Amino acid sequence: MTVVEIVGLHKEYKRFRHEPTLAVDGLDLTVGEPGQVVGFLGPNGSGKTTTIRCLLGLIRPTAGTVRLLGHDMPHGAAAALDRVGALVENPKFFEEFTGQRNLRLLGRIRGIKTQAIEDILAQVGLADAADMKVRKYSLGMKQRLGVAATLLKDPELLVLDEPANGLDPAGIVEMRRMLRDLADGGKTVFVSSHQLGEIEQVCDDLVIIDHGKVVASGSVGQIVDASAMETSVITIDDPTAAIEALVAAGYEAQAKAKNQVVVEPAPENPADLTKILADAGLYLRGLRSEGRSLEEVFLSLTEGRSGDVPS
Amino acid sequence: MNFFRLLGSEFERFLARRMARALVLVVMGIALIAGVAVFLNHEAENSSAVRPAYNESCVDETLYQFSQENIGDLPPEFAGFEDLSESEQRDLIGNAWCQDYYIEDRRFHATLLLDEGQYTDWSEQRPVVERHTTGAGEGLYWGLQGILPTIGLIIALLTGGLVGASFFGAEYRFGTIEQVLLWEPRRHRVILAKYLTVFFGSALVAMVASLSVVVALWPSALWRGTTEAVDTRFWIDLISVTGRIGIAAGLLGLIAGTVAIVTRHTAGAVMAMLGYNIIGGILIDLWLRWLRPWDPFFNLASFIGEGDTFKWKDVGRYHEQVFANTYLAAGLIGLVFALGCVALGTTIFRRRDVS
Numbered sequence: 001m002t003v004v005e006i007v008g009l010h011k012e013y014k015r016f017r018h019e020p021t022l023a024v025d026g027l028d029l030t031v032g033e034p035g036q037v038v039g040f041l042g043p044n045g046s047g048k049t050t051t052i053r054c055l056l057g058l059i060r061p062t063a064g065t066v067r068l069l070g071h072d073m074p075h076g077a078a079a080a081l082d083r084v085g086a087l088v089e090n091p092k093f094f095e096e097f098t099g100q101r102n103l104r105l106l107g108r109i110r111g112i113k114t115q116a117i118e119d120i121l122a123q124v125g126l127a128d129a130a131d132m133k134v135r136k137y138s139l140g141m142k143q144r145l146g147v148a149a150t151l152l153k154d155p156e157l158l159v160l161d162e163p164a165n166g167l168d169p170a171g172i173v174e175m176r177r178m179l180r181d182l183a184d185g186g187k188t189v190f191v192s193s194h195q196l197g198e199i200e201q202v203c204d205d206l207v208i209i210d211h212g213k214v215v216a217s218g219s220v221g222q223i224v225d226a227s228a229m230e231t232s233v234i235t236i237d238d239p240t241a242a243i244e245a246l247v248a249a250g251y252e253a254q255a256k257a258k259n260q261v262v263v264e265p266a267p268e269n270p271a272d273l274t275k276i277l278a279d280a281g282l283y284l285r286g287l288r289s290e291g292r293s294l295e296e297v298f299l300s301l302t303e304g305r306s307g308d309v310p311s
Numbered sequence: 312m313n314f315f316r317l318l319g320s321e322f323e324r325f326l327a328r329r330m331a332r333a334l335v336l337v338v339m340g341i342a343l344i345a346g347v348a349v350f351l352n353h354e355a356e357n358s359s360a361v362r363p364a365y366n367e368s369c370v371d372e373t374l375y376q377f378s379q380e381n382i383g384d385l386p387p388e389f390a391g392f393e394d395l396s397e398s399e400q401r402d403l404i405g406n407a408w409c410q411d412y413y414i415e416d417r418r419f420h421a422t423l424l425l426d427e428g429q430y431t432d433w434s435e436q437r438p439v440v441e442r443h444t445t446g447a448g449e450g451l452y453w454g455l456q457g458i459l460p461t462i463g464l465i466i467a468l469l470t471g472g473l474v475g476a477s478f479f480g481a482e483y484r485f486g487t488i489e490q491v492l493l494w495e496p497r498r499h500r501v502i503l504a505k506y507l508t509v510f511f512g513s514a515l516v517a518m519v520a521s522l523s524v525v526v527a528l529w530p531s532a533l534w535r536g537t538t539e540a541v542d543t544r545f546w547i548d549l550i551s552v553t554g555r556i557g558i559a560a561g562l563l564g565l566i567a568g569t570v571a572i573v574t575r576h577t578a579g580a581v582m583a584m585l586g587y588n589i590i591g592g593i594l595i596d597l598w599l600r601w602l603r604p605w606d607p608f609f610n611l612a613s614f615i616g617e618g619d620t621f622k623w624k625d626v627g628r629y630h631e632q633v634f635a636n637t638y639l640a641a642g643l644i645g646l647v648f649a650l651g652c653v654a655l656g657t658t659i660f661r662r663r664d665v666s
Contacts, residue, residue, distance in 0.1 A: 106490065
């Protein structure tokens with residue numbers, strides 16, 4: 001059974017006296033294998049949260065179909081969401097209630113026992129803060145409480161929107177470990193995050209979207225390899241003259257750091273570069289090849305929109 | 312999934328809300344201050360108890376004037392006045408001039424809680440008011456005009472309006488409605504549970520607030536007034552007025568909750584309710600008189616006080632108030648209005664995106 005299947009999803013927001021805003025524009029997305037961590041990346045405003053809301057039946061698509069755990073959404077939400085734990089954007093709780101009370105209010109809807117709530121709070125490291133009002137929680141603690149709420153149903157699928165938001169480095173490592181453990185235990189985790197490094201470490205598959213469309217999907221290795229263009233980095237005394245010579249020879253060359261020029265894409269034979277520069281009376285001090293990181297791939301796929309990329 | 316679990320969860324949210332508790336505390340505080348003020352401004356002695364002292368004072372004053380001035384022509388019964396003994400003179404003056412001396416009753420009457428007259432007969436033989444005549448003016452029965460029926464609509468508006476608006480408004484303000492829908496995506500169930508919670512919650516808060524007014528004023532009746540005429544019928548009326556305040560608060564809670572669903576904002580809903588109450592009332596009285604019998608607040612006020620509602624009737628160059636509906640029909644109009652709001656709120660809630 002396909003965990004998530006989205007075909008041709010369109011979502012247009014209509015606002016009184018405003019032009020409609022197209023948030024998602026024909027998005028196709030499939031998460032097939034259970035027991036995976038799937039990363040969902042995209043700049044701010046790319047349509048991630050709208051897609052997640054459509055997936056969970058919180059908003060109705062303008063066009064397209066959404067199937068969650070084999071159920072059409074939003075009509076099959078009651079059956080599907082029984083098996084889904086979700087955290088959308090920031091955790092939403094009553095600030096004047098304690099963490100435990102907030103979870104108890106949710107758990108009561110499904111008759112979840114107090115002991116189970118205490119166990120979940122301990123699992124996310126909030127046992128000591130269970131009786132503290134949520135307004136006194138730090139952002140990281142609220143995030144943990146949000147994750148606790150998603151785990152309370154013992155779901156097959158977890159949909160987490162920026163779960164590491166506000167966590168300290170130790171918390172991020174702990175969260176990463178928890179997501180991996182959940183996937184290893186057979187649960188599917190669909191996680192959106194701006195922490196590209198974290199996503200790279202924990203995800204089996206990635207989906208990158210921009211302007212409401214999927215621009216890349218597959219495993220982290222596949223995406224980086226597919227977009228990988230190695231670059232050559234030259235160290236030279238006169239970078240300006242070197243750039244002129246290389247551009248005249250048909251290469252894309254730009255100044256990088258002091259006395260460094262980057263050539264993209266790298267030529268198949270680096271000796272071509274040494275010959276062009278030598279012919280111009282320029283001599284290299286150094287030449288090396290560099291691959292591209294997921295962050296660079298992400299930036300190139302999303303036209304450098306930095307919304308979700310850490311500064 | 313059990314609907315009653317969802318309902319229980321909603322009730323727990325409701326009862327834990329600071330707004331509901333704060334409102335009860337505010338009403339209790341106001342009632343306590345009013346109770347103390349009423350206590351201090353009333354006297355325990357009734358008019359018949361203080362009458363001898365008043366009579367003595369009246370006779371002393373009259374005798375003093377007789378001794379200082381020319382008495383002039385006295386009424387026939389005063390013939391031979393100067394020949395009478397002092398005690399006979401005092402009796403004569405007392406009986407002739409001091410018996411009708413009006414002495415204000417400074418006692419607090421418990422019956423004031425339900426009706427305005429201090430001398431209202433609350434016994435089983437109290438006059439039965441002729442109701443539901445369709446004649447102009449005097450044919451209308453205005454209902455109970457005491458403290459509780461008079462402030463009943465204010466209590467109902469405060470509790471139902473504020474509690475209903477804030478209960479729905481807070482869900483949108485904190486975004487918790489999203490969390491609830493991830494646990495119970497059947498929106499008709501969620502909205503039904505919320506409306507039921509608002510109705511019964513508002514009613515409960517309003518009744519507690521109303522009874523706190525009674526409790527705050529009761530010591531004045533016991534120690535600075537009287538509980539005479541407090542009989543079975545009084546208690547039945549008190550309970551039914553309190554119950555009707557609760558029902559009105561519940562219905563106003565449903566209306567306010569719907570406005571909060573439409574505006575997605577507590578303050579927006581409260582402003583809309585207050586705006587309607589003030590501006591709507593003025594507009595109706597000035598230009599939309601035909602709307603008067605259908606004004607929900609007006610009908611709920613009549614429902615609480617057990618009085619008739621009226622409509623305006625053109626009589627030549629002026630208008631007369633004539634009978635429109637009984638208090639039960641007025642309550643029914645309030646109910647229909649609230650159910651209309653519930654239908655609208657449910658439709659919007661089910662169809663609208665949650666984002």
